[in-house]
Amino acid sequence: MSAPITSKPVKHADAAINKSLSVEKKRALYRDLCRIRRFEQISLKYYNAGKMGGFLHLYIGQEAVAVGCVSLMGENDHIITAYRDHGHALAVGMDMNACMAELFGKRTGCSKGKGGSMHYFAPDKNYWGGHGIVAGQTPLGTGLAFGLKYKGLKGAAMAFLGDGAVNQGSFHESLNLAALFELPIVFIIENNGYSMGTSQKRSSAYPSCLAERAVGYGMAWKQLNGEDLYEVRAGVHDALERARNEHKPMLLEISTYRYQGHSVADANKFKYRTKEEVERYEREHDPVGIFKAHLLRDGTLDEAAATAIDQAAITEAEAAAQFATQSAFPEPAEIFDDVYWEVDQKTESGQTGRHFFND
Amino acid sequence: MRRLSYRQALREAFDEELARDPMVMLMGEEVAQYNGAYKVTEGLWTKWGDKRVMDTPISEAGFIGMGVGASMLGVRPVMELMFWSFYTVAWDQIINNAGMVRYMSGGLINCPIVIRGPANSGTNVGATHSHTPESVIAQFPGMKCVVPATAYDAKGLMKAAIRDNDPVMFMENTLLYGEEWDVPDNSELPGGELVIPLGVADIKREGSDLTLVCHGRAVLTCLKAAEILQNEHGISAEVVDLRSIRPLDEETIFNSVRKTHRLICVDENKPFGSIGSQIAAMVQQHCFDDLDAPVLRVNSLDAPAFYSPPIEKIQNPTPEVVVARALEIC
Incomplete structure (x- = not known):
């Protein structure tokens, strides 16, 4: 049995990338973890109250991966992920109100109510979604890296995917292209153990781990423990530096765990895994708790400060829900906005010929 | 030139x-x-x-x-x-x-x-x-x-x-x-270069009795059919080349139909949901009173592409088929 969270040592605290963190920056990392956790818990409450449509894929339990990776982003670094995208969105600094309003289908949402939970985007923060089709985002991530290299910018792309995405052809095509063209990209498998209701062992053939598939493409790879924010930062930092400086891609597999079902609509969430398994992770591997315990030990926070940060996250998320509740739904006329750039911009091209065929 | x-x-x-x-x-x-x-x-x-x-x-x-x-x-x-x-x-x-x-x-x-x-x-x-x-x-x-x-x-x-x-x-x-x-x-060229905006059809041959709306290689098929119709049957067919499918130049299509009162849509799509199907729907709605005959379509024959060369040749629209269909409504 693993150690309880309070006594669990954080590895890599001495890694240069972590050692250099200021007190304020460490508090900010904890704040980011809490904001994601509380945002999602409160979105779940409103989902269950019938305020949202469609799916809600929650990231609870995986927060240290997005927060750790995003904390390493520089001006020319870009990220893209799949449909479990709220954590990455909040980590890059997307507005919580706009994120919550999108779930409510409101026009104040980050995609004006057109994308929903799975489709958050913030190009101004180098965040390119938010993609619904499993592994479909991996060629796009490869393209972000290609674009950086084409434009002569020193930076890297991070393309996130789940362990269920590793068997899609588009992912393998992406690995090949990235290695072949020497693109500055880090592919990050967030391995939460289950592709929906099918465990890793029942869905994938692999030698020792999923990341080892990189060997087939002559690509470097590494496994990281996603419960430890510092380990994520240390490992991903090295991969990013290699990508930025040497134009070498890398495949990382970060072990993590989701406490909720595949989506909230996952009726079998306690059938393909036991309740005890979920509870054990929450008790012994919770990334928020582990980082909090570390910050308490190293004196960055005391209990009162930690509670204040968490309480502020709850208040912010509840306020976001109020904002979303009070926001208006989109107007039917908005159906035809944002289909064509040329039409939206009212260019000559956008006003030549018929673009829509409703009658 | x-x-x-x-x-x-x-x-x-x-x-x-x-x-x-x-x-x-x-x-x-x-x-x-x-x-x-x-x-x-x-x-x-x-x-x-x-x-x-x-x-x-x-x-x-x-x-x-x-x-x-x-x-x-x-x-x-x-x-x-x-x-x-x-x-x-x-x-x-x-x-x-x-x-x-x-x-x-x-x-x-x-x-x-x-x-x-x-x-x-x-x-x-x-x-x-x-x-x-x-x-x-x-x-x-x-x-x-x-x-x-x-x-x-x-x-x-x-x-x-x-x-x-x-x-x-x-x-x-x-x-x-x-x-x-x-x-x-x-x-x-006056502007120093050749740029053709998307969404503008081109009348490849003017005519007064029948409109042939087409795109791609079917334009060549229709030009040949129009020649046969003129030379052998005295029928004047107008050939409207869509060039751009989406955006679509509906005005050029409607204006031609309002002039000729007859329309055949010719394209190499399979018939179900072809470009011609869309145009037929638009024309019957917007030019109903202008039509003197049902709108017809000529498409690739409705089966996967045949390999055998002589058979595949007749699977796609030919000038002869277009002429035959034209004679049904002219």
């Missing part, structure tokens, strides 16, 4: 756009060192080098998706599908990513890409290599779709497609690559 083949005209468009904008680049299977499977890009790699003209592995979902991703950062990739038929393996990248990312992001993103290549049957390569996906592509709002019939249109539309800030699906034709047409040199 100089004569240029359809493939030469496309090549000129690429060369001019590569020179105009450093973000424009060509990629695809065999487009660079091999000079293009159909020699459309011949000589461009030698002139522009690896960065601007790039070979990709046979990996359509991978490299099309990569181009879409790069376009989000401002690169303007022109991506060749060696056959448009291979769209099937890149479908998710084309439709869900290029076609919908703008909408799902609430207008935050646009994809200035061109996907191009031949999209035709009639070359005895079997059903898998003989798709004409314009009707399928045009189903998706967010997509633009262009199908030029002549070298002149191919050059002018390609230049407009590359400059467009939405994803443009550009469908060429292996049977037209070698056909020569008048294409003015830039020095002969």
Whole structure:
């Protein structure tokens, strides 16, 4: 049995990338973890109250991966992920109100109510979604890296995917292209153990781990423990530096765990895994708790400060829900906005010929 | 006026756009060192080098998706599908990513890409290599779709497609690559270059008794049919070349039908949900009182493309079939 969270040592605290963190920056990392956790818990409450449509894929339990990776982003670094995208969105600094309003289908949402939970985007923060089709985002991530290299910018792309995405052809095509063209990209498998209701062992053939598939493409790879924010930062930092400086891609597999079902609509969430398994992770591997315990030990926070940060996250998320509740739904006329750039911009091209065929 | 083949005209468009904008680049299977499977890009790699003209592995979902991703950062990739038929393996990248990312992001993103290549049957390569996906592509709002019939249109539309800030699906034709047409040199043009806006049809032959609406190689079929109708039957057919499927120039179609009162839609799509089906629906609604006969369609015969050369020849619309259908309503 693993150690309880309070006594669990954080590895890599001495890694240069972590050692250099200021007190304020460490508090900010904890704040980011809490904001994601509380945002999602409160979105779940409103989902269950019938305020949202469609799916809600929650990231609870995986927060240290997005927060750790995003904390390493520089001006020319870009990220893209799949449909479990709220954590990455909040980590890059997307507005919580706009994120919550999108779930409510409101026009104040980050995609004006057109994308929903799975489709958050913030190009101004180098965040390119938010993609619904499993592994479909991996060629796009490869393209972000290609674009950086084409434009002569020193930076890297991070393309996130789940362990269920590793068997899609588009992912393998992406690995090949990235290695072949020497693109500055880090592919990050967030391995939460289950592709929906099918465990890793029942869905994938692999030698020792999923990341080892990189060997087939002559690509470097590494496994990281996603419960430890510092380990994520240390490992991903090295991969990013290699990508930025040497134009070498890398495949990382970060072990993590989701406490909720595949989506909230996952009726079998306690059938393909036991309740005890979920509870054990929450008790012994919770990334928020582990980082909090570390910050308490190293004196960055005391209990009162930690509670204040968490309480502020709850208040912010509840306020976001109020904002979303009070926001208006989109107007039917908005159906035809944002289909064509040329039409939206009212260019000559956008006003030549018929673009829509409703009658 | 100089004569240029359809493939030469496309090549000129690429060369001019590569020179105009450093973000424009060509990629695809065999487009660079091999000079293009159909020699459309011949000589461009030698002139522009690896960065601007790039070979990709046979990996359509991978490299099309990569181009879409790069376009989000401002690169303007022109991506060749060696056959448009291979769209099937890149479908998710084309439709869900290029076609919908703008909408799902609430207008935050646009994809200035061109996907191009031949999209035709009639070359005895079997059903898998003989798709004409314009009707399928045009189903998706967010997509633009262009199908030029002549070298002149191919050059002018390609230049407009590359400059467009939405994803443009550009469908060429292996049977037209070698056909020569008048294409003015830039020095002969008032604006100094040939750019044809998307969404503007072209009347390839004027007539008064019957309208033939068509696109791609079916334009040539209709021009021959119109000649036969005039010479042998005294029927004056107007040939309207759509050039652009989406956006669509409905006014030119409606004006022609209001003049001739009869319409046949001719295209090489399969009939169910063909481009002609869409036009028939629009014309019956908007020109009902102008019609003197039912709108007819002539399509590729409704089965997968036949391999055997003499049979495949009659599977696609022929001038004889168009004439026969015309005589039913004239």
